[in-house]
Amino acid sequence: MAKLTVLDLKAKKGPGSLVMVTAYDYPTARIAQEAGVDLILVGDSLGMVVLGYDSTVPVTMEEMLHHVKAARRGAPETFLIADMPFLSFATPEAALENAGRFLKEGGADAVKLEGGLEVVPVVEALVRAGIPVLGHVGLTPQTASSLGGYRVQGKDAESARRIVEGARALEAAGVWGVVLEMVPTPLARRVTEELTVPTIGIGAGPVTDGQVLVFHDLVGIFDRFKPKFVKRYAEAGALMREAVAAYAREVREGVFPDEAHSFGMREEILKKVYGD
Template identity: 70%
Template sequence: MRRTVKAFRTSKGKRLVYLTAYDYPSARLAERAGVDAILVGDSLGMVVLGYPSTVPVTLEEMLHHTKAARRGAPETFLVADLPYLAYATLDRALFAAERLLKEGGADAVKLEGGEEVAEIVQGLTRAGVPVLGHMGLTPQTASLLGGYKLQGKRPEEAERILRGALALEAAGAYGVVLEMVPALLAKEITERLAVHTVGIGAGPHTDAQVLVFHDVLGLYGEFQPRFVKRYLEGERLFLEALGQYVREVREGVFPGQEHSF
């Protein structure tokens, strides 16, 4: 049975599992594996669409992939990212959230930022939109943070991230993602918040963990962050299988008698 926002609000301290999924087959596998929540992240821009960052991803692209993931995982809690600038104002955020929830079938939306987006989060939650926050490394604005690198090493950075997480909770967010922050900072934030935290590159002390589907299965070979654990060398296995298919067709081995009518 699909989890509810209330279930996540009362899950503090439990070890929850989030996983990204961007289409029908990946979401179907995630649901069958038993994850607690699926994130249709705008990281699809890089691992599925081939963009250099998450910035080019549009609302229409997010909607397209959210619909597909929902069809693949009808019984799993589904969170969809609000793409870059889709929440620059409350009106834009409400428009984007309405489409992702009503048309896409998402259960909640995620947005990046702390104190600077707290008013937007408050407006969304007042309208009945469940919101997952996101602090630490925020990929949509990574260039402002100096690139894809650890955040919160300096005391002033750590204080900004802590204040942001507290502001998101106060604004009504049902949880907060902590990306690429020191483990001890993530531990402190997790202990300070009543809502659950979701770590990615944030150590073992968060309430939940999230990884990218393609990273877990080794399907995205361009770059492997330190915090990723590959559970399968999928790219190598896929290339071996595809290479065998190519050879068998060229050598006349496939299709054989058993594949013919």
């Protein structure tokens, strides 16, 4: 399957049109590509899922670049999006420098940044520079504390209006798509119908043009918490724990390594070494 272009992506309207997976390294990105997903997002959620932070806020550009490069090596034929970490796009100048690094050094095809009306000048600067941008409204994890925590957004008129206005402004600024995170389904439907660019939902119901889940969530590796919108398609974490426990048990019992997993040598060579 050929890698999608931005023009291809802009035309992907209708539920089920885009499948995106958030992956953070070579093996998970490789699996995602082999499984046939359309898009891979190297999300700053790696702060919690991979690096063990309590939120996405501590994640640095260097940490993101490290993982973007690894994911690119794992999925060279898949459209790859790099998440702009907290404060990396505080000004248009900072955003241009950091987004440019993702494309030039990391090999990303696009960047994603959180926010609505407040980030329009940044989006406009990036688009003018030829950097494809994916928007993100609704729950924005980098600023979750100011939104009342990790909870559904847009349930009251004020916050719903903010999401609608933010999505409209992002499209006008030139994004090729908009992520809707933890938004009520009726609101996600209206926003999706209004925008001419695709929406990608996470906790926004089945009405968006695409869907995204974190690799570690959908295969059951990450278990610190499980949002309502996550469906586990496997329990790989349990299998991995069982495998490591079996390895530890066999080592302690002297079962592993056995002859099949060891190397031999001719006895006369060993005698020459020790002078026997």
